[in-house]
Amino acid sequence: MNAEILCIGTELLLGNIVNTNAAYLSEQLARLGINVYHHTVVGDNAQRLQEALQIAVNRADLVIMTGGLGPTYDDLSKETVSKYFNRQMVLHQPSFEKLQEFYALRGVKMQPNNEKQAYQPEGAVVFTNHSGTAPGIAIEEGDKIAIMLPGPPRELKLMFESEVLPYLQKFSDHIIVSRDLRLFGIGESQVETMLRDIMTGSSNPTLAPYAKEGEVMLRITASAPTEAEGYAMMQPMMEQIQPVIEPYLYGVDVPDLQTALVNYLLEHNITVATAESCTGGLISKSITDVAGCSSVYPGGVCSYSNEMKMKWLDVKKETLDAYGAVSEQTALEMAQGIRNATGADFGLSTTGIAGPGGGSEEKPVGLVYMAVAGENYQQVKKVIIRYGEQTSREMIRQRSAKHALHLLLQAVKTKE
Amino acid sequence: MNAEILCIGTELLLGNIVNTNAAYLSEQLARLGINVYHHTVVGDNAQRLQEALQIAVNRADLVIMTGGLGPTYDDLSKETVSKYFNRQMVLHQPSFEKLQEFYALRGVKMQPNNEKQAYQPEGAVVFTNHSGTAPGIAIEEGDKIAIMLPGPPRELKLMFESEVLPYLQKFSDHIIVSRDLRLFGIGESQVETMLRDIMTGSSNPTLAPYAKEGEVMLRITASAPTEAEGYAMMQPMMEQIQPVIEPYLYGVDVPDLQTALVNYLLEHNITVATAESCTGGLISKSITDVAGCSSVYPGGVCSYSNEMKMKWLDVKKETLDAYGAVSEQTALEMAQGIRNATGADFGLSTTGIAGPGGGSEEKPVGLVYMAVAGENYQQVKKVIIRYGEQTSREMIRQRSAKHALHLLLQAVKTKE
Numbered sequence: 001m002n003a004e005i006l007c008i009g010t011e012l013l014l015g016n017i018v019n020t021n022a023a024y025l026s027e028q029l030a031r032l033g034i035n036v037y038h039h040t041v042v043g044d045n046a047q048r049l050q051e052a053l054q055i056a057v058n059r060a061d062l063v064i065m066t067g068g069l070g071p072t073y074d075d076l077s078k079e080t081v082s083k084y085f086n087r088q089m090v091l092h093q094p095s096f097e098k099l100q101e102f103y104a105l106r107g108v109k110m111q112p113n114n115e116k117q118a119y120q121p122e123g124a125v126v127f128t129n130h131s132g133t134a135p136g137i138a139i140e141e142g143d144k145i146a147i148m149l150p151g152p153p154r155e156l157k158l159m160f161e162s163e164v165l166p167y168l169q170k171f172s173d174h175i176i177v178s179r180d181l182r183l184f185g186i187g188e189s190q191v192e193t194m195l196r197d198i199m200t201g202s203s204n205p206t207l208a209p210y211a212k213e214g215e216v217m218l219r220i221t222a223s224a225p226t227e228a229e230g231y232a233m234m235q236p237m238m239e240q241i242q243p244v245i246e247p248y249l250y251g252v253d254v255p256d257l258q259t260a261l262v263n264y265l266l267e268h269n270i271t272v273a274t275a276e277s278c279t280g281g282l283i284s285k286s287i288t289d290v291a292g293c294s295s296v297y298p299g300g301v302c303s304y305s306n307e308m309k310m311k312w313l314d315v316k317k318e319t320l321d322a323y324g325a326v327s328e329q330t331a332l333e334m335a336q337g338i339r340n341a342t343g344a345d346f347g348l349s350t351t352g353i354a355g356p357g358g359g360s361e362e363k364p365v366g367l368v369y370m371a372v373a374g375e376n377y378q379q380v381k382k383v384i385i386r387y388g389e390q391t392s393r394e395m396i397r398q399r400s401a402k403h404a405l406h407l408l409l410q411a412v413k414t415k416e
Numbered sequence: 417m418n419a420e421i422l423c424i425g426t427e428l429l430l431g432n433i434v435n436t437n438a439a440y441l442s443e444q445l446a447r448l449g450i451n452v453y454h455h456t457v458v459g460d461n462a463q464r465l466q467e468a469l470q471i472a473v474n475r476a477d478l479v480i481m482t483g484g485l486g487p488t489y490d491d492l493s494k495e496t497v498s499k500y501f502n503r504q505m506v507l508h509q510p511s512f513e514k515l516q517e518f519y520a521l522r523g524v525k526m527q528p529n530n531e532k533q534a535y536q537p538e539g540a541v542v543f544t545n546h547s548g549t550a551p552g553i554a555i556e557e558g559d560k561i562a563i564m565l566p567g568p569p570r571e572l573k574l575m576f577e578s579e580v581l582p583y584l585q586k587f588s589d590h591i592i593v594s595r596d597l598r599l600f601g602i603g604e605s606q607v608e609t610m611l612r613d614i615m616t617g618s619s620n621p622t623l624a625p626y627a628k629e630g631e632v633m634l635r636i637t638a639s640a641p642t643e644a645e646g647y648a649m650m651q652p653m654m655e656q657i658q659p660v661i662e663p664y665l666y667g668v669d670v671p672d673l674q675t676a677l678v679n680y681l682l683e684h685n686i687t688v689a690t691a692e693s694c695t696g697g698l699i700s701k702s703i704t705d706v707a708g709c710s711s712v713y714p715g716g717v718c719s720y721s722n723e724m725k726m727k728w729l730d731v732k733k734e735t736l737d738a739y740g741a742v743s744e745q746t747a748l749e750m751a752q753g754i755r756n757a758t759g760a761d762f763g764l765s766t767t768g769i770a771g772p773g774g775g776s777e778e779k780p781v782g783l784v785y786m787a788v789a790g791e792n793y794q795q796v797k798k799v800i801i802r803y804g805e806q807t808s809r810e811m812i813r814q815r816s817a818k819h820a821l822h823l824l825l826q827a828v829k830t831k832e
Binding site (some may be wrong): 012014015016018020022023025027028029036038039041042045051052055059067068142169189190193206208210213219274277279281282284287288289291293297300301302303304307308311312333342346354355356357361386391392393394395 | 454464467572698699700707727772810
């Protein structure tokens with residue numbers, strides 16, 4: 001079965017809102033093993049909606065529409081779709097009673113335009129709206145199915161999960177499962193060069209690379225009758241590729257570096273602290289994004305000025321004078337300093353030039369030093385982050401935070 | 417002129433990523449006075465792309481495509497589109513040289529699949545990619561224009577603003593200028609109630625509210641032959657609405673609270689420092705997002721544990737024992753403590769419960785205290801951030817950081 005998602009709403013075409021409904025529905029349908037081949041968005045315009053519906057019905061077995069089910073004059077989806085399928089609009093008594101109850105509960109008089117929401121195309125399956133007034137519907141016509149859902153994401157999700165999912169399950173005989181391998185320190189085309197034969201030579205499971213900001217995600221996807229069979233099908237491929245990507249692999253099925261790090265720290269009862277200059281709190285923010293980090297992260301400092309580097313981290317004035325704030329030596333003293341100040345097992349530091357100003361020939365914008373200090377352990381790394389003429393401050397900071405988190409993750413793993 | 421946005425990428429159809437490119441391009445085209453009537457998404461599949469392109473070219477004057485310009489085997493957009501328009505792929509020397517330079521800078525060997533990015537359809541306008549390797553292109557064919565842009569949002573935006581916008585402007589005989597008024601501490605519907613008559617009664621310039629994460633942006637937009645005329649047309653409306661929204665207005669044509677704050681600090685030579693608990697470095701990160709902040713921001717601490725609150729900020733043990741870490745008293749001592757530690761004119765602090773765990777009946781998840789301390793000045797604010805069942809840790813942290821930045825901005829303004 002293949003599907004098209006057809007979202008209706010002028011606010012999408014004006015860019016006022018982002019189409020999260022299409023992403024949500026796509027993910028849900030993938031899990032059901034239903035292939036989504038197209039997303040389409042049209043405005044609140046009957047003619048263009050009808051034309052788009054025509055195209056969608058021609059190329060998809062299942063068309064899921066969202067939006068335009070409200071009570072106002074520009075909500076015309078249901079009428080347009082009914083007309084397309086030659087269905088009369090008839091009063092749906094349970095919907096009418098639910099509307100009456102909805103307004104009675106709120107002590108609001110029901111307006112005539114609200115009644116419109118109780119009329120449904122003849123013969124349609126009606127989906128209850130548990131958090132709003134617009135019911136959803138499914139129309140089955142020959143071997144095609146058209147489903148209409150409300151636009152507000154909260155209403156859509158609740159309806160999809162409680163009503164539409166059980167309705168669709170009967171059309172599917174297999175499910176899709178996937179595993180995500182997260183890599184750092186390697187580019188997408190390099191990954192592809194290493195794994196090209198597997199990527200092009202496999203159909204179930206499949207292997208595909210995705211470039212993420214400064215990272216690569218490898219996704220293995222299998223289609224199988226059950227989840228357990230899907231995972232079993234992926235196992236040989238996992239074993240085949242893991243040795244190849246080992247040096248870059250930081251986690252499987254984790255959302256990001258900071259989660260991989262905090263999970264590892266929690267499992268092994270290791271504490272860390274941070275001393276940031278150019279990243280200015282971004283690393284601290286990233287670590288504390290992860291709920292439950294407080295038992296492994298006492299805190300950190302953003303020592304933006306040299307004074308604070310000396311005061312909080314005991315960086316020596318002579319070091320700053322001799323090598324400058326952006327140097328290997330300062331980075332190391334910062335990492336040791338934060339470790340001493342907090343009593344954490346490991347200290348992590350960054351110091352660099354995020355720009356756009358402040359660069360020189362010797363120390364260009366994008367130059368960042370990061371260091372890790374532990375008991376009988378120290379490591380310092382230099383990176384130059386430069387991706388074309390307009391490398392932004394934000395990017396330099398984001399990338400160097402990732403480099404630093406990765407350096408720390410590698411360091412804590414050496415403790416084993 | 418009407419346009420269609422055609423995004424190419426299987427990861428969109430799998431729901432792995434949300435289509436922010438379509439929203440961004442829609443907003444940009446609206447400003448140019450170009451109507452967007454359709455968004456379409458197809459996967460990395462040559463046949464379906466060709467069919468979707470056929471439909472798009474039939475119903476739109478301008479088709480903007482995104483994605484599929486990468487170096488890997490599944491990046492097939494450019495070849496498919498060239499074939500559709502019967503153009504040969506030819507080596508584009510400037511693109512080739514830029515690629516060579518890109519890889520040389522990184523000391524990475526250029527792979528054969530990278531060379532493919534230097535081939536462009538014959539006769540195409542080539543747009544330079546300032547932050548990646550894939551150039552963009554425009555093909556003009558009869559009265560139709562097809563534009564292809566890279567998929568990564570950062571590359572797309574930079575290319576659109578620096579290269580595509582000037583290219584498209586020549587097809588428009590008027591320009592759209594706008595001014596953005598940024599409000600904090602008021603909801604969108606409340607703004608609409610106050611300004612409804614102006615919003616519904618104006619056509620050029622127009623006034624429209626946009627809800628942004630915890631903020632409202634009011635945008636005045638004028639269409640005029642020149643920029644100067646556009647700005648002149650907006651002036652009377654600016655003067656009419658400014659007194660109404662004055663208590664909430666924190667800046668005009670500034671991107672965010674932290675920029676408004678840092679600009680004010682730089683203009684008035686005031687220094688600030690931060691002491692964060694629940695926001696964990698997010699405020700420090702936000703302030704240091706703004707280039708040039710170093711002369712007004714010596715630094716800050718993330719005092720996540722009570723020990724670090726006492727050590728770095730001189731928060732009294734008795735205060736923590738009597739009132740707890742999440743309290744008005746602790747927030748005030750933190751703000752005073754960071755001011756003393758850094759010698760900054762103002763200290764800002766946050767302490768709260770970001771969740772999902774750690775809440776109680778008395779101190780629920782979402783409770784955040786923030787305080788500002790200055791010379792003969794102190795202010796403390798309590799907020800409870802709760803937006804229904806699905807309030808996330810991230811949202812609590814983001815919102816409380818904004819409240820804190822706003823509190824600090826108001827405080828520094830009282831110094832005048």
